[in-house]
Each structure stands twice: as C-alpha cells, then as structure tokens.
Amino acid sequence: MNEERMEQLAKRLGARAAERLDVGQTARQVVERLREPAPRSTWIQPAWLRIAAALVIVVGGAVLYRFTPGHRPVVSQHAAHFVADDLSGLSADDLRDVLSSFDEILSTDSAPASDSTDWRELDSQQLREVLRALEGEG
C-alpha cells in the first residue's frame, strides 16, 4: 500500500461514527453538563510535582553519592594528608633546614622565634611530628 492510498483510507476512518453522532443532541448535553459544578480535582498541580521530583533527585543523589563504595568525604581526605609525609625523602638535616626557615618566617612576620626550637637535638621522626603539628595548627 502506498502513502497516497493510506491517506485515502485514513480519511475514511471514523466516518461511520461521525455520521451516527447526533450533533444537536451532543451540543445540548454538553451545555447541560457545563451548568453542573465542575468536579473538584484532587490531582496535584504539575508545579508541585516538579518540585517534589527535583527534591527526590537531589536528596537521592546525595544519599547515593554518600554511600557509594569507594567514596571518601573530601574533608577526611584532606585531613589525612600531611605535607610532612611528602618530605619523607629528606634527611634530618634537610628537615632542620625546613624548620629553620619557618623560624625565619615567624621571626620576620611577628613574634620572635621560640628559644626551644633547637632542631639539632631532634631526630628525623621527631622533626616530622613537629612538622605535622605545625600543619595541624594551620
């Protein structure tokens, strides 16, 4: 069947139903029904449905993200990282130099450096702990 033939047939679809329709009677019945009060719709307004759907997506997405395996909160990742750990390749002397440079910064910035910062008495492990402590204070 070609398209033209299909369109011809389509024009005939429903013709019998249309012929049987009593148009005057239908018009009278419609007008009578329009005089009746409209049934109160219990359907939720589409705007509220959209808002509810958006809330579900946002909350659901947040919950899904939070409980996704392998997900770690950004804050905890930051807290677990210390610059001091990146200095693991440095020797004790190098670490002392780093801390000494802190002293210089502090002394030029504000208060004089503490007299207890004799880095030469500390080993590399202690120096790293000092660096971690400094980072924690920051």
Place this chain on the structure above:
Amino acid sequence: MANPLLRTVAPPDAALIAAWRDGDERAAAELVERHARPLARFLAGAGAPETDVDDLVQETFIRAFRSVDRFRGQCQFRTWLMTIGGNVLKDFGRRAARRKVVPLDEGVRDRAGDPHDHAEASETEEMLSAGLQRLPRLQREVFLLRAQQGLEYDEIAAALGTTPGAARVHYHHAVRRLKEIVK
C-alpha cells in the same frame, strides 16, 4: 425576509470562544455543532469504540470549555480539541483496562452494530485501523491529524508542542510502520 448575509457568514471560532468565556451557552453549543463530527472521526480513528464515541466527544468538549483559558490561539480550536480528545481517549483506555474491558492497545474496534456495515468496510481499512492501534500514541495522533484531518505540520506541531520537523519525522515513522503492518 431574513438577510442572507447573516445566514451565510458564521462567526469565527475566536468570537465564539470569547462569547463562551463571557458565559454565552449558545456559543458553546455552536462550537460543539461545528467541531463534533471531525472530533468523532479523530477519536474513532484513534481507537475509540463506536458505542463510546458520543460520550468521549462530550467529555472532550467539557474539558475544553472548562479549561478554555489555556487556549491562546497557538493553533486552531479544532486541533486543540483533538489533542484534548487524545487525552480523554487515553484516560478512557486506562479505565477500560482497570475494568478488564477490551483494552485500546489491542485495537479496540466496535464490533457492535449492523453486520452488513462491517461487511462493507474494506479489509485494508480494517487493517489500517488495527495497525494504527499498534503505533505509539504520538505517531498515531500525528498520522491522523495529517492524513485524516489534512493539517499542515506547522499546525500539528503547535498543537502537540513540538517542532514541524519532529512532527514530520513522527508522520513518516508512522507511515513506514503502517506499511509494514498492512502489507
């Protein structure tokens, strides 16, 4: 003697709609008389059982008149009516499915009435009608608005809230699928 001009010049739909908004029931009746038959053809073509077409036409007009403020002349009133008719028919199909009546999607065709009439209906027309029920709703409605009602794509697109290009694509998909079904 009646003025022949008054008898031949019918008020446009827009004037009748405005009159109905002001509460003129005669305007509503005039709109029903003007558009009921094309609407009935559309509904029957879209799968409404013949015995229910009258009720569905009434329901469509009731919904249209009660929400006439939403009609802003984006398309012809008749085309707008048909989109409402599509929704009415969809709701009817849902209710029918809940009542375990023959569902629309299985190609509801009225089998009541004069058997002679059915005998006269061509086989291909029946096949086309059954094929239409197997199309997605949008394709079916675009096909009917185009092929049965003879509307332009611009008009169809405005009524269905899509673009003329999309309406054209839906139409051609419908034709292609119908050809496969009817062949």
